[in-house]
Amino acid sequence: MNRFIYTLLSFLAIAAAGCSKADELLYNDIARIQLNDTSAINSTFVYETAAVSRDTVYIPVNTIGDLSNVDRTVKLVQVAETGVVDAAVAGVHYLAFDDPSIQPLMVVKANAVKAQIPVVLLRDPSLKEKTVRLRLELVANAQFGLGELRQRALTLVFSDRLERFYSWRVDGTQASAYNAFGKYSTVKHQFMIDILGEKIDEAWYQMALSIAATTHYKNLLKQRLADFNADPANIASGKAPLKESAAVGATIITFP
Secondary structure (H helix, E strand, O other), rough: OHHHHHHHHHHHHHHHHHHHHHHHHHHOOOOEEEEEEOOEEEEEEOOOOOOOOOEEEEEEEEEOOOOOOEEEEEEEEEOOOOOOOOOEEEEEEEOOOOOOOHHHHHOOOOOOOEEEEEEEEOOOHHHHOOOOOOOOOOOEEOOOEEOHHHHHHEEEEEOOOOOHHHHHOOOOOOOOHHHHHHOOOOHHHHHHHHHOOOOOOOHHHHHHOOOOHHHHHHHHHHHHHHHHOOOOOHHHHHHOEEEEOOOOOOOOOOOO
């Protein structure tokens, strides 16, 4: 029996090594490109002055294979998402990827293995009324083949309204701001802005982390929320207790 187990384990080890070698050969045969992170990216114009008409989101990409001593073009396209009504429209909500003004920027620089590929968002008036989605996908071209299948596409979600930021991108423990402040809602987000007098976005959250202040902010917000909900004027007007939305049966806002 021991000999059988040893033989089986040896076979599995050889097979695993063979698969690893095959994967290595598969993705290193030519220059390839893939996304560094496929998590959805949220962006908003809501904090910007009326004079700001566009913004740029940068998409990190990694290359696989040999370096090049010349710049190499990266190609992105928009792809459809099943069931999505509010898809971004090129020339309305974002600058088309074949626009001559952006083409020189969509490159991996010579002798580099990484790049930040710009996606220029346009502040169309419709973004005050709706949130749009832009599903991006890498496409093979003369300079690059494609890397791993799971690392080829991501979604940008943006508007001119309050939006989740990256560290609060989902209501789950994988998003650290959820651990700090609980379930997201735009009403809670606006309450935080009103109380703290800050632009509550990814930069603010990273600052709070860097100075170990998230617990302080959470406790402050909990107390201010309790004060708001106990205010007779707020109770009489129906503003208190503060809820996640104006919908009937909406959940009362809380902090952990």
